[in-house]
Amino acid sequence: DIVMTQTPLSLSVTPGQPASISCKSSQSLLHTDGQTYLYWYLHKPGQSPQLLIYELSKRFSGVPDRFSGSGSGTDFTLKISRVEAEDVGVYYCMQSIQLPLSFGQGTKLEIK
Amino acid sequence: QVQLVQSGAEVKKPGASVKVSCKASGYSFTSYHMHWVRQAPGQGPEWMGRINPSAGSTRYAQKFQGRVTMTRDTSTSTVYMELSSLRSEDTAVYFCATENAWVAAAAYWGQGTLVTVSS
Numbered sequence: 001d002i003v004m005t006q007t008p009l010s011l012s013v014t015p016g017q018p019a020s021i022s023c024k025s026s027q028s029l030l031h032t033d034g035q036t037y038l039y040w041y042l043h044k045p046g047q048s049p050q051l052l053i054y055e056l057s058k059r060f061s062g063v064p065d066r067f068s069g070s071g072s073g074t075d076f077t078l079k080i081s082r083v084e085a086e087d088v089g090v091y092y093c094m095q096s097i098q099l100p101l102s103f104g105q106g107t108k109l110e111i112k
Numbered sequence: 113q114v115q116l117v118q119s120g121a122e123v124k125k126p127g128a129s130v131k132v133s134c135k136a137s138g139y140s141f142t143s144y145h146m147h148w149v150r151q152a153p154g155q156g157p158e159w160m161g162r163i164n165p166s167a168g169s170t171r172y173a174q175k176f177q178g179r180v181t182m183t184r185d186t187s188t189s190t191v192y193m194e195l196s197s198l199r200s201e202d203t204a205v206y207f208c209a210t211e212n213a214w215v216a217a218a219a220y221w222g223q224g225t226l227v228t229v230s231s
Contacts, residue, residue, distance in 0.1 A: 049157065
């Protein structure tokens with residue numbers, strides 16, 4: 001099974017400042033079809049997880065452009081260019097190149 | 113718009129079974145896999161398996177093999193997840209989540225169903 005490892009586990013950011021979350025996979029997520037099957041989710045308190053980024057860097061419908069995904073192979077980053085109060089919650093990376101799907105441990109974002 | 117509406121919270125005793133439903137609307141039900149993911153208190157999400165609503169075929173995480181059964185009813189656009197031989201460690205929120213034409217993973221999620229296993 002593919003192991004996903006996120007850092008840091010928690011983050012405290014001043015509104016308007018950038019934030020960055022790292023995710024590493026135990027195997028390459030680059031498929032032979034050229035896509036990288038890495039996803040980012042935000043789980044806000046009391047809500048269902050919401051998809052932010054799919055296939056490494058594609059923003060899902062309705063996701064603000066302050067969210068961006070990058071990386072390659074086994075090393076990935078989610079960046080928030082200017083954190084807003086509504087961005088609080090736990091961020092997870094996930095891989096779907098191989099079953100079982102697997103998630104990182106999560107990164108809790110708080111506002112200073 | 114895509115909606116996944118799950119059944120309500122359940123309290124079960126150890127050794128019992130639970131069956132959670134997920135009713136889909138707003139898209140072609142048989143076109144995309146439906147996944148089940150659970151999240152225990154204080155832990156990250158854990159993938160349990162998926163079902164192809166068209167064929168009814170399933171893939172389960174090895175951890176749940178023999179204890180989980182996913183089924184579907186195409187007449188009502190509903191998928192079901194049944195977990196048997198419940199133990200306290202199965203206390204979690206259970207989510208269904210569907211793919212879409214662009215996202216071959218969990219794009220849209222249900223609201224979650226809390227299953228509590230307690231004697």
